[in-house]
Amino acid sequence: MSTDTLAAAAVRGRWAIAAIFFVNGFVTGSWAPQIPVFLHRLEITETTLGLLILLFGAGAVSAMVWAGHLIPRYGSRAVTSLFAISCCFGLLLVALAPNVWTAAIAMYVFGGTIGATDVSMNANAVTVEKKLGRAIMSSSHGFWSLGGFVGGGLGGIAIQAWGHLAHAAIVSVVATVIVAAAIGKIVTDLPVADEHRKFVLPRTPGVYIIGLMALLCMNSEGAVLDWGALYLRQELGTDIATAGFAFGAFAGAMALMRFLGDGVRNRFGAVAAFRTSALVAAAGMLVAGLAPWPWLVIAAFAVSGLGIANMVPILFSAAGNQAGTSPGAGMSVVTTMGYSGILLAPSVIGFVGERTGFAPIFVAISGLMLAVMLASGMTGTADQPARGAAPLQPS
Template identity: 50%
Template sequence: MTDTPLDETRRPRRYMSPHRLGVSLLFLMNGFYMGSWAPKIPIFAEKLGLSEGELGLMILVFGVGSILAMPLTGIFNARYGSTKVGKAAALMFLPMLILITLSNTVWLAAIVIFLFGGLMASMDVSMNANTVAVEKVEHRAIMSSCHAFWSLGGLLGAAMGGFLIEMTGPLGHAIAATLVAGLFLAIGFPRLVEDTPSGEERQQKIRLPMTPLPWLIGVVALFSMIPEGAIMDWSALYLRNERGVDIALAGFGFAAFQLSMTTMRFAGDHVRDRLGGVKTMRICAVLSVTGLLLAGLAPTTPLIILGFAIAGLGISNMVPIAFSAAGNLPGMAPGIGLSVTTTLGYSGILVAPSLIGFLAEHTGFSPIFMGLSLLHVIVFLLAPLMRYADRDRVG
């Protein structure tokens, strides 16, 4: 296997097939729910009388639920297929915003938040595994655009959330968001590709992989997502406190990052189909290293914002390529490889930003962003592992 471009004669026509539409709508629904949750957080904290520290613990409960659910979902996917598991997780995930809104005690809210995080993660692992199944059926990359639909859903949910809460109240917003999400599922479910394992595959002993390959790809996902979480959580504070940028402009760094990342994800599948996973990952790593260094070193605000935008272009396709590679590992059920990769990857975006905040108190954010670029140097060196992302679409 090499990182050569795919044969031009084997590339199918570009269109939104039913299978691709089905799994894309799962990503859209999941992102929409996460975006809808964001504007509810202050109301949630106020209703329960949570301090900032207590709210932080509640968000940690969400993260713990997510991390615990991912390997379990990998086992269920290997047994029953990502379609059945993904549908079940999505249906259980659907009432979560209403249940969060109705929770009136701290302990009840903690249980619901734990389930919210776990079901979000379970749906995430399943829909990524289903995306791998669609890539195998259609012999083309779709993972990046699916992640773009997740980002788009998050933007839609966040944009609509504040308006609906003001117009209809927290419960009205939760009901409206649930109806919209239910519509996405109703359209998407019948179009999902079926990937039920064969009898022989179900009889295989399922356990955590003992070979280093899935763990190394998980490290790629982890190192790809840590800078993403850092920019998401700390870029505005960096611009405001260390660079003296006006509060009205401080959010432009993350906005530029998010816009470039979402846009590039819609183009990323075409790039990977032409160049292959290895070369695409190397280009992404070079772009992200350049962007992070520029964000940390640039003397002016426009250049810092440009740095975050360039980093977004690079980071955009790192995780989708790693997930495709993990789902295509030889001799391993897609759900198992993906559960390892998603668990390691999302732990980076859920846990690392708090450690980065602690370090920044002593060093400032400028050296933090420069230091994070070293993680993507390692991603560049591990890029040959991404040849597995193309395994079922070439030769």
């Protein structure tokens, strides 16, 4: 196969995996407007809903480990294709559940399809980076954020117009069409050494350090998602409409910066980009915790979103390029540890915030971002595909 053909295939693969990121975010975001209907339809309390959402997280984390086992054996292309198709129907499965017990099973399966797709698509993005010889991870996560924005933004309108079941069916159809168009163009993995084909927990300490860094970064995302609006409402006395801008400003800034992040990383390198991002995130969280005015807090959350946006994508690239560890194994460990932060953080932050208020929480998160910055040298391996591999250029 000629260099021109290989290069063209890599470019097509880059946009194919971007489409999978979009679908994963779109289906996940479409779940958010379903939650009030879900609560009313099953006649459950908020406590029961919390337990069902916990099952979603448990399904995601367990499936991430399973995906890490499958990727070295079958390649991220095959695993991504399988789970991307299955995740198209997860929301519909939940929408069809007639009672709390079937909903519990549906939520676990739904979380599993989302989590397994997440690990495999990130592993494939690492492969694309190696084939292209440049970073694409941040913009790939940008497509995830864009999908979440579209799914969450349009979902409520669709549910109001046609009902929750029709909405879930539409989501499944749209997602399936996009996945069907993309999977044939997903790139094939680079050869994996025989000794790495069998999934084992990595013995390289760096993988777990990167995983801890991802946990702290994603914990920060979860803090704004779950508690930002409540902080504005209860402690700064703003109205509900204004409080809703807490995560909106954060997510919007994050999506924008993720589309710009690959260019920044390609120009300045992963370590410098990560270090600067951590400083920006820390500054935003500190101001959010100390500011006396709601709109200043909202602006601070947006600044923090600009910083946090590219930290996790850089960490994922670094995890997929650890020496002596297959991309699937490294990605599985770091993704699982990172998402554990989102899974466990809400209850811990709620318990502490109930007693201290949320302002000290955001100040403390600022300190955690500075601690993560001190370990920024661990992200140097993220540059290996961009600077250590020969990109495919048309001859």
